[in-house]
Amino acid sequence: MSWKGFTKGVQRTPQQIKAKFNLGENTKDPIYIDAERRFSELEKETKKLHDESQKYFDAINSMLSSQIGFSQAIAEIYKPISGVMSDPETMKVEGNPEGIKACEQYQQIVEELKASLAPELEMIETRIIRPADELMEVIRLIRKTATKRDHKQLDYDRHRATHKKLQEKKERTLKDEKALYAAENSVELATQEFNTYNDLLKTELPKLFELEREFIRPLFQSFYYMQLNVFYTLHERMQSLNIPYFDLSNDIEAAFQKKRGDVQEQAEGLTILHFKTVGQKASRIGTKFNKYGKREEEVTKLGPEPEAKPGMRRKTIDSFDTPPPAYQAVMTSSDNKLLTPGQLNIGRSNSTGSTLSTAGKPKPPLPKPKPKSLAVQAEKATAMYDFEAQVEGDLGFKAGDVIEIVQRTSNENEWWTGKLRGVTGQFPGNYVKLGS
Numbered sequence: 001m002s003w004k005g006f007t008k009g010v011q012r013t014p015q016q017i018k019a020k021f022n023l024g025e026n027t028k029d030p031i032y033i034d035a036e037r038r039f040s041e042l043e044k045e046t047k048k049l050h051d052e053s054q055k056y057f058d059a060i061n062s063m064l065s066s067q068i069g070f071s072q073a074i075a076e077i078y079k080p081i082s083g084v085m086s087d088p089e090t091m092k093v094e095g096n097p098e099g100i101k102a103c104e105q106y107q108q109i110v111e112e113l114k115a116s117l118a119p120e121l122e123m124i125e126t127r128i129i130r131p132a133d134e135l136m137e138v139i140r141l142i143r144k145t146a147t148k149r150d151h152k153q154l155d156y157d158r159h160r161a162t163h164k165k166l167q168e169k170k171e172r173t174l175k176d177e178k179a180l181y182a183a184e185n186s187v188e189l190a191t192q193e194f195n196t197y198n199d200l201l202k203t204e205l206p207k208l209f210e211l212e213r214e215f216i217r218p219l220f221q222s223f224y225y226m227q228l229n230v231f232y233t234l235h236e237r238m239q240s241l242n243i244p245y246f247d248l249s250n251d252i253e254a255a256f257q258k259k260r261g262d263v264q265e266q267a268e269g270l271t272i273l274h275f276k277t278v279g280q281k282a283s284r285i286g287t288k289f290n291k292y293g294k295r296e297e298e299v300t301k302l303g304p305e306p307e308a309k310p311g312m313r314r315k316t317i318d319s320f321d322t323p324p325p326a327y328q329a330v331m332t333s334s335d336n337k338l339l340t341p342g343q344l345n346i347g348r349s350n351s352t353g354s355t356l357s358t359a360g361k362p363k364p365p366l367p368k369p370k371p372k373s374l375a376v377q378a379e380k381a382t383a384m385y386d387f388e389a390q391v392e393g394d395l396g397f398k399a400g401d402v403i404e405i406v407q408r409t410s411n412e413n414e415w416w417t418g419k420l421r422g423v424t425g426q427f428p429g430n431y432v433k434l435g436s
Contacts, residue, residue: 025161027194032198032201035205036201039139039208042139042212046135049128050136056124057124057125064114071107075100075103075107078095079095080095102243102245105245106243109237109241117234127222128223131215135215142204142205145200152194153194155193156187159187163183166183167180247259378405381435381436383403383431384433385431387427394425394427403420406418406424413430415427416432
């Protein structure tokens with residue numbers, strides 16, 4: 001922007017604010033206002049015509065290119081997996097030569113189809129997209145003229161307001177008389193410039209609207225027939241498709257099931273799938289033995305990760321290759337030190353049902369109950385968010401509920417165990433705040 005344009009912009013700012021908030025006298029021409037509204041609609045719809053025709057042109061090309069890429073990807077999967085050292089027991093080369101051949105044939109057909117459609121797509125570009133570009137260029141030039149007209153209106157209203165203010169002044173000095181004379185000249189010049197642009201647009205815009213209707217008619221008709229040609233070419237070529245690998249005599253779903261066979265069941269039977277975390281649900285994989293002594297996998301679902309505002313993730317427990325060791329009783333001494341099994345004298349039941357230690361001495365009496373003031377109070381936490389139980393074993397609650405902590409870790413971004421209204425279950429630690 002030049003310095004002159006910047007200066008005019010500063011001078012017009014007060015009048016723009018007045019016009020925006022309808023303050024003072026602002027020129028309003030109903031005929032031009034209606035023409036400008038129709039022109040804005042034409043501007044918007046022409047851009048939409050250009051963008052949508054360009055999208056159609058790109059979509060047809062993208063569809064054909066995607067089909068070629070799809071056939072290439074399938075052919076790569078059909079090829080034998082490289083690196084026979086990964087299977088040292090066999091050197092047999094496996095693959096699907098018939099499928100690879102079918103992919104190559106299909107790719108050749110699509111490439112021929114792409115070449116056949118090239119002239120039709122070129123016509124869309126030359127007869128739809130390019131004329132829309134030309135119309136948009138005309139609209140841009142008219143928009144510049146309309147912008148100038150708006151600026152001239154601001155100057156016209158600004159000079160009129162200055163002239164009126166000087167005229168209404170009761171006692172004018174010589175300086176005021178000179179300013180009034182200058183204001184009269186400014187009003188006269190601004191009126192001429194404004195009327196020139198305003199009358200030009202009021203006269204020419206209706207003619208543009210008439211031409212626009214005549215311009216759209218051949219575009220729409222051409223676009224209709226071009227689409228018919230594209231669809232006809234696609235249908236004719238794909239209808240005559242003759243690749244022996246494809247069984248077109250059966251129903252699509254039946255042919256798919258025949259080709260697939262039981263491969264899905266075989267894939268689901270792979271052991272490696274049991275070590276995979278699917279989606280947001282983690283599984284804990286352990287080992288148990290059935291009544292025949294055979295090892296089986298025992299899967300305990302831990303439930304999905306809560307969709308909490310704070311971030312968190314539940315850990316997955318690795319599987320065991322061997323059964324866990326047998327349970328051994330462990331006790332603590334009076335000073336809370338762990339005692340090993342060798343240090344324990346575990347009682348055995350005699351034939352009469354009474355329990356004696358290895359030394360034959362009776363058990364010592366239990367200590368007296370603790371005073372209520374010394375009883376350990378259960379730790380509690382207050383829910384900050386609603387949590388809905390996702391799987392069995394989860395503890396659901398509402399914000400504000402007070403939960404009794406059964407077991408927790410020092411990390412709030414893990415799953416804790418709590419009790420609420422007689423129900424015990426797991427819940428996310430970062431959904432609650434310690435304390436009631």
